[in-house]
Amino acid sequence: MKVGVIGLGSMGMGAALSLLRAGHEVTGCDMRVSARDEFAAAGGGVAATAAELPLGTEAVVVLVVNAAQTEAALFGEGGAASRLAPGAVIVSSATMGPDAARALAEQAQERQLLFLDAPVSGGAVKARAGEMTVMASGSVAAFGAAEPVLGAIATKVWHLGEEPGIGATVKVVHQLLAGVHIAVAAEAMALGIRAGADPQALYDVVTSAAGNSWMFENRMARVLAGDDAPRSAVDIFVKDLGLVTEMARSLNFPVPLASQAQQLFTAARAIGQGGKDDGFVIRVWQAMTGIKLPGE
Incomplete structure (x- = not known):
């Protein structure tokens, strides 16, 4: 699966490495050269901005700081949305309020993209081991499209409902x-x-x-x-x-x-x-x- 990971911090790096180990074609996106160099050394593709993700990316995991950064990375000028394949799934994993998650889901729907409200827990060690806990809500279709990603990054995925914002x-x-x-x-x-x-x-x-x-x-x-x-x-x-x-x-x-x-x-x-x-x-x-x- 062609997957992008936006945000190669302590959790994002672990998720990207876990996806890479699982055999996915992974591009890690981060402004920091040191983070890109670390992921490239592990065999992953790298991008400095979301607009540089490979065209036709099928899933994107967003592990940035907050809702504002998530929105900018996905739907802002130079965001990832234009690089995603039709029907691709967004796995939104930054911690944010439920209203912000619902607003992002609406923007994804307008672009005919699937959206999973999927914050995570576990820390850097579990992220690198592919053992995070995911607290997710979204449509059946979104869960289905994200399953290969979730299977690589987590050992526990909570299905909390179909409405974004519950996660x-x-x-x-x-x-x-x-x-x-x-x-x-x-x-x-x-x-x-x-x-x-x-x-x-x-x-x-x-x-x-x-x-x-x-x-x-x-x-x-x-x-x-x-x-x-x-x-x-x-x-x-x-x-x-x-x-x-x-x-x-x-x-x-x-x-x-x-x-x-x-x-x-x-x-x-x-x-x-x-x-x-x-x-x-x-x-x-x-x-x-x-x-x-x-x-x-």
Whole structure:
């Protein structure tokens, strides 16, 4: 299958490599030369812009930052839509609000293209292993056309309904949990450090007991290692928790925990940590209390 992947970040690169391993003819699109070079070295085709995707591309996976970038990559001047084969499927995997997903689906339909509202989860490691989770909604035809792509990039594909926007809704709710879990994991570790607990011992106890969460185990391991290289950056949760509060506001629904977590990630960005790994929201507590993090 002739597939384009727009956005060769931590998730997009993994998806592109997984598609390549599955035997698809894959072109990876990214403005960054380093990303294109990495994918080319693995044997994939590369393009600097969506307008350079091969004519007749049958499926395109869009793994950019947000809805605005998705729209520009697909339907903007020099977007991918003109390069797609008739009836091609768009797999829209950026995290966005449900209204934005529905609007993109309408634009795809106007061009007689299939659209799958298909946000993903799993992180860079699972993306490279082809083991992501996909939360998808769309027509039966869209699911059918996207099946070879989904089979290559994911081990779990949720069919959430035929209406675009449902996948986006589920992902926004998922990000509420993810963001709050990361923030509270950092708060707990920071409190333990301030109280004099050994950070490694604290980590070992929590990860063997009922208070553990996947986010505590994953993110606080990086804090213990002093590894703030961004797999998922602080800035991502400033954005994603903003989507949570926007969706909740439209429903007159209070989300106090998500709102507080967003403020903590915003504070981390304000002190220069926006591009760091999201577990390093812990540096907000460091800034306020003067604690010393492991490795410092």
